[in-house]
Amino acid sequence: MITRLSRNFMYKVFALLLISFAMPVLADPLKVLRVSIPKAETGFDPERLDDLYSSDICWQIFDTVLDYDYLARPAKLIPGIVREVPAAEQNGRVYTFRVIPGIYFADDPAFKGKRRELVARDIEYSLRRLRDPKLNAPFSWLVENKIVGLDELVEASKRKGKMDYDTPVKGMELLDKYTLRITLKSPDYNFLYAFAFPQTAPVAREVIETYADDTMAHPVGTGPFKLVEWVRKSKIVLERNPNYRGAVLDTRYADMNNEWDREVIKSIGDKKLPLLDRIEIYPVEEEQPRYLSFLNKEVDILDTMHQIYAAQVLKNDKVVPSIAKQGIRVFQEIQPEVTYETFNMENPVVGGYDPQHVALRRAIVMGHNRDQLIQVVYKNFAMVAQSPIPPGVIGYDPTFTAQDQDYNQARAKALLDMFGYVDRDGDGYREQPDGSPLIIQYLNQTGLQYTKYSELWVKSMKNIGIRLVSQQEQFADLLRDQQAGKFMLTDSAWIADYPDAQDFLQLLYGPNSGSANRGRFKLPAYDKLYEQALRLPDSPERNRLYREMCRLILPYAPWRIGVHRAYLHLVQPWVHGFDRHPISHDRYLYLDIDVDAQQAALKK
């Protein structure tokens, strides 16, 4: 009896062992994507987001109300969690959002064991939260001075010292559980773009109140992935959200002449998304280790590769053999962004709208060797910017050519001579017309890349006889000083928040002085055109206004308009479905991994 029992027991143990050894072989291996990003994240509370890379990660965790089609170029708005993209009612003053029933948040203890459905009130709550004075949300401008009654509620809340999340707002009507109607103070045809920002992604009030002290570390969304591990500034791990409703690639707007689109359609097809099980994101701020880790196959995607290394990958528009033979795919794009240096228009030395100060700024602009910036710093991976509007956004005019921003040392010197900026004491540097020293202070951030900008400015200005002193600060200090107007000339860049020129032209809109308009440029003619354009939908008439605004900038030179940078994104051969989106950037929802190829490469 004992013997039989023992034998049975042994058989069972043996069978269990056999199964446990066989399990890894029988189960599908996990599809793990490893990504390196060039800046550290700050956190994952949508309404509190300020930086690009945290926003990109939130895009994986949260559903936005509206979304961008993955393949459409130029970028096209599509429904996110709503049935359709709301139509502009009452000449762009009213928008109605109809939420799709049956969308659930990822499970979280904040929901006390119940499934939590996303409803229209969550959108309304998130919009209010974006204006919560205590939150000081960096993207509150998306809904500031726009929705009827919201600004008044914010003012009243400021007086009470606490945001009122319950009193109805006239401009945000909940028609039923799934319908929200928003009424604006004035027509705004670009308003819908605000709903494709991760910053307006709906969050659950219970989650925010449960984790009030650390909402950045507790993102709970309805998106395809959820956060499972976060080692701050070191490692972020996302895993598939089992509550995600699923998605399918929409191929209607694909360009079949584009090899990347063809590859996406071929590899993803009509599979139910997401296909990845796990995403590991590693912030690596230094370019060199980031690049080397990709070459060493430690990451699967090298996002936004710096231009100096780009020249090692692409020569004469062809991938170099050492990269090509590894099967690495190289995605090249001119980002919808513009780099620029802005003058402080309120500074007594470089500011002002009179001919003398206009001449000084124009001379500085023409004296700055932008050609060398492109050749040496960007290794020719950049396009000369002719206006603040970059390619890839609605309103970009490729025929617009601004000769007055071209590098021309002789014209710069002649202009300085004409207006009395001459060297009076023979030290090789010019003085101001009244004889006082002319010293231009250039403010930018610390870091090797920014040091190059500074070196070029110092060198360029020396060549036209202007003494320029560079001051470098940490990024947070730089932002603070720029917003406070504590600068003469400062470095900046702007990447499209939404694919419309308005996003760039607002950087010079007078009422935005001190916030987006850091140079405090105030030209009534420009402001008038800007306000006219706001009231128009996308049309030739609005494009004409945009062009005229770009023309108005040129004589007053509030900016040294820089470049539109080109970036490379490197993709390992086992990653499928990659197609970098100009606005929503990396969408892991559409990616797939050939695990066998990945594992084989790692073993080599």
Added chain:
Amino acid sequence: MNNTNTLTTDLVRHDSAGLWRLAWRRLRQDKVAIASLCVVTIFAVMMIASYMGLIASHWNAEVAPSYAPPSLHAVTNVANTKVVGIANPQAGPPVDISDIDPLAPRYQEWKERTANIAHEQTQHATSLILGADKWGHDILSKTIKGSEVSISVGILAAFLAVVVGTLLGAVGGYFGGVLDDTLEWFYNIFTSIPYILLILAVAAVFSRGFVTIVLILGLTSWTSVYRLVRAEYMKHSERAYVRAAEALGASHTSRMFKHILPNISHVMLVQYSRYVVDAIKAEVILSFLGLGIPVDMVSWGSILAETQEEVVIGKWSQIIAAGGSMAILVTAISMLTDALRDALDPKLNE
């Protein structure tokens, strides 16, 4: 008589040599020390000549195309410098702004003046032994100019550290008591913070500049000389020659700095030379991390910072020039310091 006179003269000639003379005698016998001294002297001369503008005065002049290779001849015909970024094939004619331009009334004058200003051509160097950097600057000149800041920082920061350390050590060691306890407490707190972290924290707060770096490095490096000097002063203050000076009415200041200080000066010298090496290396670290000198100056540290990217793209000249120079100088000073310590060690004196 003659014999007696000769004997007297010989006795005078063999009068005991001083500490420094003996040290110099020992140093001269050390071939490595002399070679190191020669290297240090060459660098010092180079630095002074650069400071006086005799050499490398045009280090930041654009004398060649970007990353021109090392050559003994002028670099010309470097490929494709006319390409400026990605072309826009749809570019239209320049936008006319004459109707809105405040400068429009003076367009004609502007045009005429521009025509009178000759376009300045880049003057190519006759030779570029080490090639050019990204801006077309001669790397040899840049390295020489870089030595000026690096060595100056080393000398001045080490001097400051030794002065501060000696003063505090002298006060603590000589007076003892509460004053010494207070200084010890301060020393303990100061040394509890990791040296590099302390430097980086201070450097991040203050604005960038040569004087700032000297102050940062000088005021954070005094601790070891303080300990040594304090110990020496505790020992010497009880010695007979100090007691004798006290009996003769010498003041505390006189005893501390006229009597004791010369007798411990060899300790200071050895520490000083060690500090020079440390300060040169620290300046390199600071500049490498972007916390060093301003962008219109150059040091070996700032050159090495530039090379972070360059080595990946196969540009080695700067790292060899600046890294090599620093390695040679630091090694030479370290070896000289060792030799000096041996030469000044009383136990090894003749």
